[in-house]
């Protein structure tokens with residue numbers, strides 16, 4: 736059975752990553768997973784949260800938001816009355832954990848890298864697009880720091896990307912759009928590195944519990960999809976992503 740947008744079960748949407756998308760932050764990317772579009776930025780601040788003060792290491796943290804007209808029905812800015820709602824909190828923590836997992840924070844000194852993911856158009860998979868795009872913005876921010884401060888720091892251990900998989904009409908599918916996501920029996924988000932190691936797996940079959948066999952099939956599709964996303968990251972970054980071990984340390 737073909738999907739609503741004509742894709743095969745294991746086919747990703749059209750993926751696009753545009754670097755240097757806005758002017759001010761050190762790293763900025765527009766990431767597109769089909770109609771889902773997220774601006775991911777990475778900005779560097781020369782201080783760390785109090786719990787890390789004096790330890791000589793840095794921190795990476797994330798804020799996530801959706802602009803009012805990113806969703807089908809306009810979502811007013813004050814919908815949460817100034818408070819961060821549960822979904823937003825969950826997503827921003829997930830993005831922060833994912834990025835921290837691939838960075839040696841001792842190599843960035845006492846700095847905080849702020850990742851901001853702003854969804855400008857939501858059509859399912861905003862958290863997975865955010866992680867995939869934010870990684871590229873993070874690499875660019877570290878390159879900018881090296882350029883500005885004449886450092887040579889290579890704190891990135893691995894590439895990282897994320898994708899959604901799920902079960903709809905008993906079929907295991909990848910990269911669900913909103914219509915698929917809202918009708919899916921099972922919804923799962925997978926975060927994986929280029930070493931094939933999983934950093935986070937969020938799977939829910941609240942009304943339709945899933946079997947180990949179905950999970951294995953979802954994981955197989957997720958792994959294939961993430962490998963494709965990482966190839967795209969590698970393609971857009973070219974020689975600009977030097978991983979840890981390539982040489983170089985914080986020089987001053």
Ligand code: UDP
Pocket residue numbers: 806807810822857858859860861862863899913916
């Ligand atoms: N969505 C929405 N309004 C909301 C939250 C979600 O319209 O307040 C839509 C949006 O298209 C989003 C999709 O529902 O991408 C799936 O949301 P979910 O919470 O599963 O997160 P996502 O798949 O975006 O990571």
